């Protein structure tokens with residue numbers, strides 16, 4: 190909801206000051222986090238949050254929360270997500286915007302995880318909210334992603350972590366989301382996060398220049414990388 194402050198004495202006050210919710214986020218620092226299903230977007234975001242205190246908003250989690258609420262809208266979303274398809278653009282964008290506004294007063298910046306899924310989603314986000322300063326592209330091999338999601342499916346309870354839907358999500362990623370990376374590459378704001386192949390556990394990744402340089406933290410963003 191917007192909050193409007195205006196001068197009651199129109200004779201002495203010719204200017205009206207309006208503070209809307211949109212104003213709260215108009216200068217927000219926005220980082221898109223894009224990668225295939227199971228590439229590790231959520232995992233990497235947690236590390237950035239722990240180090241830099243950014244606000245992590247996973248578009249998939251927002252949608253799943255709506256499904257869990259049992260609302261009519263949630264039921265419609267569930268049917269789409271179960272098939273591995275994209276939900277209507279306005280729905281996910283409104284949810285992200287509301288979540289950003291709710292955190293605006295305490296947030297240093299936003300990691301928008303799993304968005305945009307297609308170039309159109311990015312364009313609409315920029316019209317309604319603002320432009321990203323960076324896009325973190327979490328790169329992983331298709332076979333690695335499938336393996337991880339099948340494993341996660343053993344315990345996640347996610348209706349879309351099954352072989353058939355994983356395949357559809359992956360196909361859609363290559364078709365619709367990879368063009369997003371090309372789109373933002375032309376602006377020079379894409380930073381590819383590479384996983385360092387280790388046999389055991391996580392390691393510190395790497396050259397800060399590769400993943401954002403000084404754009405995020407004083408010492409550059411250092412993302413933890415994971416193992417194959």
Ligand SMILES: Nc1nc2c(ncn2[C@@H]2O[C@H](COP(=O)(O)OP(=O)(O)OP(=O)(O)O)[C@@H](O)[C@H]2O)c(=O)[nH]1
Nearest residue numbers: 225226227228229230231232337341414415416417
């Ligand atoms: N071996 C290994 N597993 C990882 C790594 N990063 C994430 N995982 C696991 O892979 C699965 C997917 O990771 P997520 O961070 O949930 O991936 P995501 O891209 O956010 O996936 P969605 O939630 O489906 O969007 C989880 O079970 C993680 O524990 C990694 O570097 N190495």
Ligand SMILES: Nc1ccn([C@@H]2O[C@H](COP(=O)(O)OP(=O)(O)O)[C@@H](O)[C@H]2O)c(=O)n1
Nearest residue numbers: 226227248249270273274275276303304306
């Ligand atoms: N921006 C988005 C994000 C998620 N979604 C839907 O939510 C599902 C789960 O998204 P997610 O980001 O949690 O998971 P991954 O598909 O990346 O593994 C997708 O398969 C889509 O159905 C969407 O339509 N639009």
